Amino acid sequence: MKNFGVSILLRISLILLLALGTTYFFTQKYYAFSFSIFIVFLISGYTLFHYVTSLNRKMKRLFESIQYQDFAITFKADNKMGKSFKDLNSDLNAVISSFNQVRSEREATLHFINAIIQQINVGIVSYNTLGEVEISNQTANKLLRVYRLKNINDLKAEQPHIFEVLESLKPGESRLLTLEDNDLSFSITEIQMRGRRIRLLAIHNIRSELQIKELEAWQNLTKVLRHEIMNSVTPIVSLAETMRDIVNDEIKPTTATEIESVNDLKEALVTVQKRGLGIMKFVNAYREFTSIPLPSKTHIEVTDLLKRVEGIFAPKVAEGNIKLSFDYDADFEIFIDQDQLEQVLINIIKNAFEANYTCDSPEISVRSKLKNGIKTIEILDNGTGVPLDIREKIFIPFFTSKKLGSGIGLSLSRQIMALNDAKINYQSISPQGTAFILEFI
Known part of the structure; x- marks a missing residue:
């Protein structure tokens, strides 16, 4: 200067x-x-x-x-x-x-912090004393079933049960709310930031976490059982085959009584061998339940996927016994393993064809929906539905109400959906019918 x-x-x-x-x-x-x-x-x-x-x-x-x-x-x-x-x-x-x-x-x-918040599997909502939302990630919107949350008070009309919990919840407390398709845990922390009071709401989907742990437990149990059964049955089958060869080659009956006894022994050994092989085949059928490959995710259009599935069931529909319709109400993109999701749809639609129908016009409907930012595929039928006493068991591995069912179709479908960060839920339709809802991020 x-x-x-x-x-x-x-x-x-x-x-x-x-x-x-x-x-x-x-x-x-x-x-x-x-x-x-x-x-x-x-x-x-x-x-x-x-x-x-x-x-x-x-x-x-x-x-x-x-x-x-x-x-x-x-x-x-x-x-x-x-x-x-x-x-x-x-x-x-x-x-x-x-x-x-x-x-x-x-x-x-x-921007980096917001990107992290958007990716985590816990719902995060930050709002001030007036209820004005400052931060809300996709998981929170999905769990609260809203497209975009601007004010906590907006939940009063759309999700009254959730609003009642949030209104009565004090900082430092946690509360569990059981809904039809979810078990949600809410916890609130209050912080002071630049002279303002900010509430930080965390939402956990307890049901999905329990389902994942349940699947892991069933997988581990299945591996142990399959290993032990195979170790026990394999030598029995081998010994039965060896004994049958010995009886055929080395035992020469001379009297009518001896011939009858040897024939009975041969028949018993053949039965043991066949049943042993049947058990081994039965156990090996559950190998796929414990060895699902990791998904190879790609971005796919849901309409293209449903059209492929519709083509697969075209011969079945041609038989004319049950009507199968596909309604493309909404087209959206999902990030998922296409082959695995296709297998899930095939499993559920196949179950719908095998359901019991008492109405004059049996029908299965598959439709895509997009509501409040939530992407779903619904498979509905107007059959007799699942009996009330077994509804809680339909996703349990090896449980089946069919005489010839293996009991792994729905449990396998749930596992596939979990691996692809998606969900599958069951709902009963009044007065009769079944709805399986596939929900995606």
């Missing part, structure tokens, strides 16, 4: 000289010349005022840009007014650049 001070002194000196010159020539009665010098005096005074107050204007612009977070301004218009102004402009531009960098880093950090 040394040059700035020198420039001020020179300008003041010039103004003083002009003032003295005006006075001198006025006293000598050179009025015209005196007036001209006076005009120059006024111009010099104005330029001195503008020169001195330019720093205040710069600082005002700087503070306003910080206040309104407008960091697009630059200071360089008066670089020609001297090196001091050029250096000052450079320093002010450096300050603006620093603020701009801090804001960019903050926005990048917030």
Whole structure:
């Protein structure tokens, strides 16, 4: 600022000289010349005022840009007014650049944190004392069954049971709410942030977690049972085959009684061998329940998928016994293993064809739906439905109400859906019928 001070002194000196010159020539009665010098005096005074107050204007612009977070301004218009102004402009531009960098880093950090929040499997909702939602991730919207939550009070009309829980829940408390298709755990933490009270709501889907643990337990049990059964039955089958060969080759009956006894022994050994092989085949049939490959996920259009499944069942529909219709109410994209999801749909539709029907027009309906951001595929039939006493057991491995069923179709479907971060639920339709709902992220 040394040059700035020198420039001020020179300008003041010039103004003083002009003032003295005006006075001198006025006293000598050179009025015209005196007036001209006076005009120059006024111009010099104005330029001195503008020169001195330019720093205040710069600082005002700087503070306003910080206040309104407008960091697009630059200071360089008066670089020609001297090196001091050029250096000052450079320093002010450096300050603006620093603020701009801090804001960019903050926005990048917030974007990163928001991306993390959106990816976690726990529902997160942040709202203030007025109920205004500031942060809400996709999992929370999905569990609360809303497309977009702007205010917690909006739940009063859409999800009254959930709203009652949130309204009565105090900070630090947790509460479990059992719904038709979910068991949700709610917990609230209250924090102070910049003089404001913020409530942080965490929502856990307990049912899905329990289902995953249940599937893991069934898988481990199945592996152990299959191993032990195979270890026990294999030598029995081998010994039965060996004994049958010995009886055929080495035992030569001579009397009618001996012949009858040997034939009975052969028949018994054949029966043991066949039943042993049957048990081994039966046990091996459950290998797929414990060895599902990890999904190879891709983005697929649900309409294209349903059209493929519709083509698979075309020969079955041609028989004319049961009507199968596909309604493409909504087309949306899902990120899932296409082959595995196709197998789930085939399993459920096949079960629907095998259901009991007492009505005159048996019908199966498959439709895609998109409501409040929730993507679903529904498979409905108008059969007699699942008896009330076994509804809780239909997803249990090896449980079946069919004479020739293996009992792994639905449990396998649930496992596939869980591996693909999706869900399958059962609902009873009044007055009769069944609905299986596949829900996707």
